[in-house]
Amino acid sequence: MISQRISAFCQGYLVAMVKGARSEELLNRGLAEGAVFWDIKRKAPGTIVFKLHAWQFSVLRPHFYRTGTRGKILRRRGWPFFLRRVWRKKGWLLGMALFLSLLMSLSSFIWFIEVSGVEELDQSRVRQELTTLGLYPGVSRRQIKQKRDWLIRELRIRLPEALWVTLRIKGVVSEVVIAEKTAPPPMDEVRGNLVAAKEGLITSILVIDGTPLVREGDTVSQGELLILGETGRTHLDGTVEARKVKAVGQVRARVWYEIVIEEPLTVLEPKATGGYQTAYSFRVGQRLFPLFSRGKVAGAVIQDRVVKTIIPGRNRLSLVEIIKDTFQTVDWIAAAVPPETALARAKKKGEDRIGSALLSGIQPNTIREFWEVQSEVLHYRLILETEEEIAVPD
């Protein structure tokens, strides 16, 4: 079926209509003459639309009269008719030819250059180098194809950071793929000592490389040399060869921390005297507008502020708030704090400060506390003892 359709398209075919009571007879007469009909459809009683090869229509002509039917060509289709139509439209043909030739000529140039694979390397630098080497938008594809290997080689020389370079040409796009060299990680410093980060009493020492300068039971101060970054090798002739190394090891020590807190036994407390003032103000951004106030105060006062945000704003400048300030006149009266209360406050503060005094992950082995009262002040002291690693590189 498909081959028949292709053959019909190549030879040219007609869409024809036949009208009359004896249209079937017309088709039979045509068949007898060797005609082939396809896509036969009855559109109305006595009207048949069909397709047939263009050259076979002349075979049917004499039979129209004999069968009392009337034939009409509705459409001419296929390659010969298409060519004839095109040939008649000279302007269209010329435009088509121009378009094709323009397409062909423009596609013989490189219009886009894509650089991929660069991370550390600057793309603009790569493009600049490519331009210098003759690869830029508008250059002929043939020219680039001819010197592709040379371009790759030259680009590798000009870009020492590139490990591997390749150049592909896909249509009007030239794709430059660069694989960058990965720099090796920086080597550790060859020489280095370990020193004490804190004061303490050494409990254990483990030397992996280097020469220890302290022993268990030694007391060291901050910054003192613990393991020297140097080892000695004795040769057969008795000479000692010193070699610089990076000291590696662990030095653990008992370390003490002291936390001191002072709590007064007399404090000043405010006592309201009856004076009262309330002031309302309005703030837009950074500008404050006083609205109104009630009452008047003088002397020592305490202030209380309530803020209601009207528009939160995206930043501080667009903030809109109503502020209510309350002022109360007071007298400051000295009040005695019982030593038990002061001690409880000091202990609470001490517990809070233990966390900040020690490094994370270190727990105190022992905690000792001392307190004494001197001139209306409670002096509270905490001594924490830990065991921790104190060796750090100098």
Added chain:
Amino acid sequence: MVKLGKPPKKARFGAKVAELFELPSEVVLDLPRLVLTGTEQLLVENHRGLLAYSRSEICLQTSLGVLRVSGEELDIKLITQDQVNIDGRIGKVEWDARREKE
């Protein structure tokens, strides 16, 4: 039930020969060959012309008589001197009672 009648002597002899030598009987006896694919396509080979065509019925002349194809939206996809391809929703294929005179 359509009765096509007893075949003539010549035809009976031809059938015997075709059976004996295992030859295709449609060639030896000049019989029509029908290939029905589901209810959508019918191929008739060795026909002798189109008698009537409408969207619901197609009548073909064959050596055995009139072949009547009934159905809906019937189209003749291709017709040549030897074969007819019919498309559509085929409901019935039947032989007409009258027999072509030999």
